[in-house]
Amino acid sequence: MDAASGTPALTWTPILPVLARHTRVIAYARAGLGVSDPAAPLTLGSQIDDLAALVSHEGDGPCVVVGHSWGGMPAQLVAWTHPT
Numbered sequence: 269m270d271a272a273s274g275t276p277a278l279t280w281t282p283i284l285p286v287l288a289r290h291t292r293v294i295a296y297a298r299a300g301l302g303v304s305d306p307a308a309p310l311t312l313g314s315q316i317d318d319l320a321a322l323v324s325h326e327g328d329g330p331c332v333v334v335g336h337s338w339g340g341m342p343a344q345l346v347a348w349t350h351p352t
Contacts, residue, residue, distance in 0.1 A: 270339030276302025320350040
């Protein structure tokens with residue numbers, strides 16, 4: 269789950285317990301936001317690469333990538349460019 273631009277992964281906190289009762293859930297902390305480490309200037313390409321690496325590393329088969337507002341753009345592009 270990728271939050272809106274400028275908002276941390278903790279944005280998803282209110283719904284994580286409900287979703288976690290049914291499936292594994294990962295709230296993605298985009299580089300440079302929230303509690304993640306500072307990052308070099310982010311590009312759309314670097315955000316897609318980072319999210320795709322997380323999905324590849326943590327995924328074991330098909331997954332649903334969720335994004336809100338700006339987080340929807342990298343989520344959608346990862347789904348298109350890195351289908352599983």
